[in-house]
Amino acid sequence: MDDNTEPLLVIDDLAVEFRTDEGVVKAVDGAAFTIDRGEIVGVVGESGSGKSVTAMSILGLVKSGRRVRGAIRFRGRDLGTLPAKELRSIRGAEIAMIFQDPMTALNPVVTIGRQIVEALRLHDKRLSKAAARDRAIELLALVGMPDAAARFKQFPHEFSGGMRQRAMIAMAIANGPSLLIADEPTTALDVTIQAQVLDLLKVAQQETQAATLLITHDLGVVAELADRVVVMYAGRVVEQGDVTTVFTAPRHPYTVGLLESLPRLDRDVDELHPIPGSPPSLLAPPPGCPFHPRCPLARDRCRTERPELRVVGNGTAVHRTACHFAEELAAVPTEVTR
Amino acid sequence: MTAFVVRRILVNIIVFILIGIGVFLLVRAAPGDPVRMMIRPEDLQEGSEAFIQGRREELGLNDPILVQYARWFLDALTGDLGSSFISRQPVSGLLAERLGPTILLMSTALGISLLIAIPLGTVAAIRRNTSVDYAAAALSLGVISIPSFFLGIVAIYVFSLQLGWLPSSGMSTPGGGGGTDVLQHLIMPAAILGLAGAGPLTRYVRGSLIDELSADYVRTAEAKGGSPARVVTRHALRNSLIPLITIIMINIPQMLAGAVVLEQVFAWPGMGQLAVRAVTQQDYPVIVGFALYVAALVLICNLIADIAYAIVDPRVKVS
Numbered sequence: 001m002d003d004n005t006e007p008l009l010v011i012d013d014l015a016v017e018f019r020t021d022e023g024v025v026k027a028v029d030g031a032a033f034t035i036d037r038g039e040i041v042g043v044v045g046e047s048g049s050g051k052s053v054t055a056m057s058i059l060g061l062v063k064s065g066r067r068v069r070g071a072i073r074f075r076g077r078d079l080g081t082l083p084a085k086e087l088r089s090i091r092g093a094e095i096a097m098i099f100q101d102p103m104t105a106l107n108p109v110v111t112i113g114r115q116i117v118e119a120l121r122l123h124d125k126r127l128s129k130a131a132a133r134d135r136a137i138e139l140l141a142l143v144g145m146p147d148a149a150a151r152f153k154q155f156p157h158e159f160s161g162g163m164r165q166r167a168m169i170a171m172a173i174a175n176g177p178s179l180l181i182a183d184e185p186t187t188a189l190d191v192t193i194q195a196q197v198l199d200l201l202k203v204a205q206q207e208t209q210a211a212t213l214l215i216t217h218d219l220g221v222v223a224e225l226a227d228r229v230v231v232m233y234a235g236r237v238v239e240q241g242d243v244t245t246v247f248t249a250p251r252h253p254y255t256v257g258l259l260e261s262l263p264r265l266d267r268d269v270d271e272l273h274p275i276p277g278s279p280p281s282l283l284a285p286p287p288g289c290p291f292h293p294r295c296p297l298a299r300d301r302c303r304t305e306r307p308e309l310r311v312v313g314n315g316t317a318v319h320r321t322a323c324h325f326a327e328e329l330a331a332v333p334t335e336v337t338r
Numbered sequence: 339m340t341a342f343v344v345r346r347i348l349v350n351i352i353v354f355i356l357i358g359i360g361v362f363l364l365v366r367a368a369p370g371d372p373v374r375m376m377i378r379p380e381d382l383q384e385g386s387e388a389f390i391q392g393r394r395e396e397l398g399l400n401d402p403i404l405v406q407y408a409r410w411f412l413d414a415l416t417g418d419l420g421s422s423f424i425s426r427q428p429v430s431g432l433l434a435e436r437l438g439p440t441i442l443l444m445s446t447a448l449g450i451s452l453l454i455a456i457p458l459g460t461v462a463a464i465r466r467n468t469s470v471d472y473a474a475a476a477l478s479l480g481v482i483s484i485p486s487f488f489l490g491i492v493a494i495y496v497f498s499l500q501l502g503w504l505p506s507s508g509m510s511t512p513g514g515g516g517g518t519d520v521l522q523h524l525i526m527p528a529a530i531l532g533l534a535g536a537g538p539l540t541r542y543v544r545g546s547l548i549d550e551l552s553a554d555y556v557r558t559a560e561a562k563g564g565s566p567a568r569v570v571t572r573h574a575l576r577n578s579l580i581p582l583i584t585i586i587m588i589n590i591p592q593m594l595a596g597a598v599v600l601e602q603v604f605a606w607p608g609m610g611q612l613a614v615r616a617v618t619q620q621d622y623p624v625i626v627g628f629a630l631y632v633a634a635l636v637l638i639c640n641l642i643a644d645i646a647y648a649i650v651d652p653r654v655k656v657s
Contacts, residue, residue: 061557092562099561104554107573108653109580118572119562155652171562 006076007034008211009058009179014070015235016053016062025282027053027065029235032309035179040205040212042222042243044258045232048279052100054232055183055215059091074179093123096172096210098201100184102164106156112167113152116140119174139170142207143200162193166200173204180210186221198225219262223247231255234280234290237309241319251312251319251326253295289324297325339648346644350637354630358414361629362407365622372423372620373399397423410626419630420623422616429627433609437631439509440608442520443528444597448586450532451539458536459543460575464566466548474540481537486596489530490603497526507605527604531596535589542585546578553577580651587643591636 016028028050035041043051056062058072058079072079074095079087099105107115116136121127127135133152140148143166156164165185172180182201186194198221205212214226222229222243229246231239231254239252250256257275277294280286286293292302301324312326313319323329373393394400398409410420419429462474481489498506504526505511510519550556551574559569598610605611609628616624648654 059561061560063552088563088565090563091560097558097561099554099558101554105558107555107559107577109576109651110573118559118564122563157653168558 006073007036008039008075009035009213010071010073011054011058012071012073014054014057014072015068016050016057016065017068018065020283023283026235026285027282028057029282029285030070031232031235031237032070033230033237033240035211035213037178038209038211039228040214040226041228041230042214042216042226043230043232044216044219044222046217046279048234048282049232050235050282051215051232052183053235055097055181055213058181058213059095059097060087061097089123092119092172092177093175094177095179095181096175096177098165098168098172098180098182098185101188102161102168103156103188105168106164108156111153111155112140112159113137113154116152116167116171116174119171123175136170136174139174140167142173143167143170143204144196145170160193161189162196165189165193165197169197169200169204173208173210176208177210178208180205180208180212181215182212183215184217185214186218187216194221201225219247219258231258234285235282236290236322237320238291238323239319239321240309241313245313245319249313249319251321251329252291252323253297253329254291256329257294289322297323297328299325342648343641343645346641350641354633354637357633358411358626358630359407361626361633362410363403365625365629366403366406368620370620372622373397375620376423410623419627422624423621424619424624429623432612432624433627433631436607436609436612439606440594440597440601440610443524443531443601443606443608444590444593446524446528447531447535447593447597448590450529451535452586454532454536455539455543456579459540460547460570462540462544463547463551464570466544471544474544478537478540481533485599486530486534487599487603489533490527490600493526493530494603509607523604523606527600527606531593531600534596535593538589539582539585542582543578546581547574550574550578580647583643583646583650587639590639591632594632594635 011031011033014028014031015026018025018027027048031050031054033041033043043054045051053062053065057065057067058074060079067080074090079090082090106112110118113133113136116139117129117132120132120135121129124132137148137152140151145151145163145166151159151163151167156167159167169185185201186197189197201212201214202225204210212225214222216222226243229240229243230237231246231252233254239246239250239255246255247259250259254275257273260273261275263272275294280290280293286303287306288304289295289298289302289307292298295302305324307322307324309320309322310326311318312321371390371394373390376393391400398406401409413420417430419433421428422432425432458474458477462471465471494506497504505523506526507523509523511523547570551570553574555577556569556574559573564572594610597608598613600606601608601610602614609631612624613628615621616628
């Protein structure tokens with residue numbers, strides 16, 4: 001089955017649109033990147049950059065949106081054209097998701113244990129209830145849940161936010177997925193809990209050897225966990241490469257802006273530099289490069305010609321950017337710290 | 339849990355007593371004289387006035403209202419709600435023998451309501467903005483808009499007069515009887531009352547389920563690989579039916595009001611029939627007794643709703 005010549009997941013020129021009363025919103029407009037087996041890829045971008053819609057599209061969970069272009073290939077199969085039943089056999093088994101808000105992502109009237117057992121038994125019909133129960137308790141213990149057997153019987157409201165996210169992670173890794181999609185897994189949590197959950201994600205990743213797609217707007221999270229980073233803006237990928245390269249030598253003005261807007265601990269910075277302006281309306285994206293209205297490098301060419309992703313730099317790792325004038329960018333910050 | 343129930347019961351008893359005071363005073367504040375209502379106009383003649391006064395005295399209607407209330411309240415504590423001015427039978431007995439038929443009619447109607455509303459509302463929610471949804475909406479609005487007495491008369495015309503399938507009135511055939519006989523009498527009034535209740539309930543189920551279907555946990559269930567049917571029945575529907583408990587309990591007094599009307603149409607020997615007659619005859623004790631039965635029913639339903647919430651919704655803490 002496995003097509004070894006291709007990465008585990010290939011997102012190829014994906015475009016997703018939403019029809020609204022005001023017009024067609026192009027939430028994702030030609031996103032393209034890949035994930036290899038066992039690799040952790042961070043997707044960063046502001047709200048509305050299309051990163052979550054891209055993630056949701058992988059498992060076909062975008063309800064009102066319509067895929068107008070492109071393909072999402074997992075192990076060589078286009079997930080968008082799979083029959084519903086086959087897609088369901090992949091959901092939660094080969095590809096599992098961790099959602100942003102653990103407060104609402106768990107069913108409030110079903111015990112944590114039964115929700116994990118459901119995930120197990122949906123994909124292994126021969127698994128007995130007792131065995132599923134034992135396995136679920138094992139999983140809860142694995143994600144650092146003290147007194148897992150007692151927790152198994154409790155309802156989500158009896159858990160703290162961090163504990164719920166642990167339960168979500170236990171559920172996601174229940175069937176040993178080869179791809180884990182984590183959509184802003186720490187955004188809704190207290191800062192003190194975020195670090196614990198990130199550590200746990202690392203553990204879960206090592207445990208399952210799953211490739212991980214980490215959606216976040218937190219560059220620090222990406223720096224800590226990811227091998228590669230994909231920067232999205234206005235529904236497109238504007239830069240991608242390995243984390244060190246992109247963070248030490250960004251080649252897109254938007255990435256530079258993101259890095260400069262971060263507070264730093266390792267350097268004496270008097271003020272933060274937010275990116276001027278706000279993300280463009282996806283109802284009527286600007287012509288040319290979508291970033292040009294906010295870009296310090298923008299000139300006539302940027303206003304008319306849409307830049308395609310191209311290879312830059314001379315490093316061994318592939319570093320791509322969608323900027324006409326990438327070469328003009330001097331190397332900025334050394335490393336992002338949390 | 340027990341403490342919670344006991345506390346709720348105590349609160350309900352206070353409410354119940356206050357309702358009793360209110361009803362007692364209101365009934366007596368109504369214009370008219372029950373004793374005059376008892377006498378046929380053609381019997382009114384010289385000397386009648388003395389008889390009327392004597393009768394009023396006998397019934398205690400000339401005492402100050404508070405004395406009347408105190409007397410009634412003390413009797414009521416022993417379970418004695420007084421006797422009908424007209425039939426002279428004890429009120430509690432009159433109501434007790436009518437309670438059974440009314441509860442049978444209402445509970446059957448409620449069951450029919452739910453059997454229609456839950457599947458129909460679910461289908462309408464899943465297939466929203468399709469012809470199925472619009473048809474369900476039209477049906478709901480139809481049964482909400484058409485008065486049940488009208489439906490009752492139409493049903494009697496069609497099923498009793500024209501087709502001759504079902505009996506048109508009463509609860510059993512005189513001399514006949516048995517379960518199937520009662521069932522045959524029950525079908526029409528219960529179905530019409532149930533249909534009237536199903537209209538708004540269907541809308542509630544649809545609205546509530548649509549809300550739940552967009553919830554995050556539903557997406558989680560889909561992401562786990564659950565089939566659409568499983569996601570709806572095991573996850574969304576369970577959550578959407580919780581608020582329905584309140585809606586049903588709020589609707590029970592309304593359903594009782596509907597039952598009062600339909601009992602007239604179908605000559606169903608329930609409390610409604612008794613109450614309507616008592617009101618036209620200004621039979622104070624029966625009216626007050628009926629009002630108290632209804633109040634008790636409503637309070638008990640609310641109590642059941644609270645307890646049911648605590649059972650089905652783990653988030654409700656009852657300590």
